[in-house]
Amino acid sequence: MKACFPRGSATFVAACPPIARTGLRRSAVPMVERVLSLAPSLSRLPRVTLSGQVAGAMRDAVLSGLFRPGQQMNEADLATRFAVSRGPVREAMQRLVQEGLLVGHPHRGVFVVELTEADLADVYLAREAIEGAALRRIAALPDRAALRLRLAAEAERMAEAVAAENWREVADADLAFHRALVDAAASPRLSRMFDTVQAETRLCLHLLMAGYRSSAELAAEHRRLAALATGDDLAAAQAELGRHLADPIHILRRIGAPGSGASAP
Amino acid sequence: MKACFPRGSATFVAACPPIARTGLRRSAVPMVERVLSLAPSLSRLPRVTLSGQVAGAMRDAVLSGLFRPGQQMNEADLATRFAVSRGPVREAMQRLVQEGLLVGHPHRGVFVVELTEADLADVYLAREAIEGAALRRIAALPDRAALRLRLAAEAERMAEAVAAENWREVADADLAFHRALVDAAASPRLSRMFDTVQAETRLCLHLLMAGYRSSAELAAEHRRLAALATGDDLAAAQAELGRHLADPIHILRRIGAPGSGASAP
DNA sequence: CGCCTCCGGATTGTCAACAATCCTACGATC
DNA sequence: GATCGTAGGATTGTTGACAATCCGGAGGCG
Structure with a gap:
């Protein structure tokens, strides 16, 4: 595209x-x-x-x-x-x-x-729409083994980055994880739409939090998501994704002003 | 946007x-x-x-x-x-x-x-992602009365067009209905993404079927969708939307070649 | 006979200059 | 003193010409 x-x-x-x-x-x-x-x-x-x-x-x-x-x-x-x-x-x-x-x-x-706070919420709303559709699509795939390995690998990469406190790498791993998830759906339009919102996500990250903080939970969340996305319980995967994507909104609403740290999926 | x-x-x-x-x-x-x-x-x-x-x-x-x-x-x-x-x-x-x-x-x-047949399927996949998210969002709205009237009016407009066999008007009403649905979610990004896929939808319609045929069911479907979208059963609305958007794919797959008539939501 | 090379026409990509528009600030008028 | 009208300067929108690229076919060679 x-x-x-x-x-x-x-x-x-x-x-x-x-x-x-x-x-x-x-x-x-x-x-x-x-x-x-x-x-x-x-x-x-x-x-x-x-x-x-x-x-x-x-x-x-x-x-x-x-x-x-x-x-x-x-x-x-x-x-x-x-x-x-x-x-x-x-x-x-x-x-x-x-x-x-x-x-x-x-x-x-x-x-x-x-980007206002409302825009950030809208970005994550759009992401949930896209990635949720990707999950549904993935659930219909015949072979999810390769994807499971791929997502797990991305999750591990993120875990290592979190352990090393290399926030730049954490951000990259995060982007790669979600991109891999969407691309697995093999839908040109979902991928194309995700391109846009992912760019806006990066913009949000840099402009609102300037890095990753308090990301202890992040790696674990992605590990769970990797397992659920390639598992058999679509509803559970959707729920986990919803929680995962709702996180930064809650955090942002809590801290209010930019500058302070926050985690962001 | x-x-x-x-x-x-x-x-x-x-x-x-x-x-x-x-x-x-x-x-x-x-x-x-x-x-x-x-x-x-x-x-x-x-x-x-x-x-x-x-x-x-x-x-x-x-x-x-x-x-x-x-x-x-x-x-x-x-x-x-x-x-x-x-x-x-x-x-x-x-x-x-x-x-x-x-x-x-x-x-x-x-x-x-x-646009190939795969592209058409992809367009409707993307539409289901967007409109499904819009439904979820609408379900969280405090006041859905105005939207219910609006959607019902669009459905009626379509019913009249179907009765008059004015297929151009049917197509316009269809587009207006779904646009109203998405815009009701009040999400700039969902609306923006919908713009693109709706344009591609129009392209599909004109290039693949060059008009609406056998649309007896169409108006009824939209009436149902208008009621469900502003009702309290989100799952039912999602299911109806999925059926509604899966229709043209089935039809296209059945008839195979373009030229013959088909309904298209 | 097939393949490679080269050339010509057509089309796109880029450039620098011109014209229109907008914003700001200053001064005139009431 | 406030508002309106009006130049000034800067920026964008548009234009026509130049350069680079691609596609087709003619021609030569193995």
Whole structure:
């Protein structure tokens, strides 16, 4: 989905120096040298365009919190930063607007989205809708053994990260776990919709809590979820998922203000 | 959501003559004359840009079947048809790509999406996920009386259309019913996701069956759904919704080839 | 005969400049 | 003193031209 660009676009320009420009020119990297090295299967190679690279870089920049919420994204400024014309920047920004990371006001500019508490609750409502449907779909699969191993492995990865107190890794493992769950449903549209809300989730995490805290329960929850998702009791799995996704809302409502720590599935 | 453009963008250029151009120039319609007449509330006025108008026109054109599935959308050609430059056309096409109506292949062009039978099943899977979540959400609402009236009215509208064998009107009523259901959940993300799958639904309808047939059961189903959705038995509502949305898949699987008639919720 | 190479046309991607729009602040008027 | 009207500056929207890419077929070679 999402045209034919790779889903997890790599970081091309993480931090953008104001004047000095990093790579990202087609003259420097001839288009002919495709990214042959990391093509996983023998399907269509992902043609790379400047727009796509700029979109990826900007997505990473926004998700990493390099731009504050509500901040305006200046076209000309970004264009000079990336050493690119305004065209690709415009296209990239529009893509991120459609993904929900930016909001665009015609004739005024695009801004980093400001997610309210209501938005956070809505994000998790949408996630429950998507992941719940994925659970239902998974329950109808003939072979769930491979998925069980996969989810268990992700849960272990998270447990180790929690033990090592590597919160960045915890967040990644969390995202990977839920993505694996949704992708297992083999529904392009569920996966596509999940892409959007997962990006918003990352935005919430970074903007509202800036990391993971008090995550003792997290790994255990994911272990349970891995078992239930590939088990035979669909209702129990749904209930566990509901509890799991309701958690951050409760926590957020309890702590109220941002800055303090919180766990987030 | 979706920036601040109106959701159901009106038809600006329904059929586009090859050379002679209809309106759609900013010189012809001074930007100052905003669409004050049909602004429902006193919120932000929707700024109109060429890109947005072109996107609306192209969306209508694709959904109305003016472009065959798989057909390439030529930028220059469309630009001359709309009497605009290629820039706005590019932006509009990218927007429709994100909406799932077109697919883009970098350096090759964008094409009208070709929905397979698997895609149709996937669309209805996604719809069940979204509308099921909406049902759950509605069940938690304090006051469902207004919604009950609204849904019942839509169901009646459909019943009359079925009686009159006005299949175009039946389709519109169907879309309106399900949109009202989802919007009642008051979840921006559910509504946003529903926008996309509903557009794909319309595409399916037009491309696979080109109209409604054998819809005797349709109105009754929607009446039941209206009652159950605003009733107290959530499980029953979910079950009815599942049956309702599974219908077209069964029918399509039975008839196999397109062209023959089918009902579609 | 099949395959590879190369070329031409068509199409898309990108660029830099122009025009329209918006926001802010300043001054005039009541 | 407050409100309205109006320039100024900055930003976005749009345009037309240039460059890169892809697809088709003609031609040569094994």
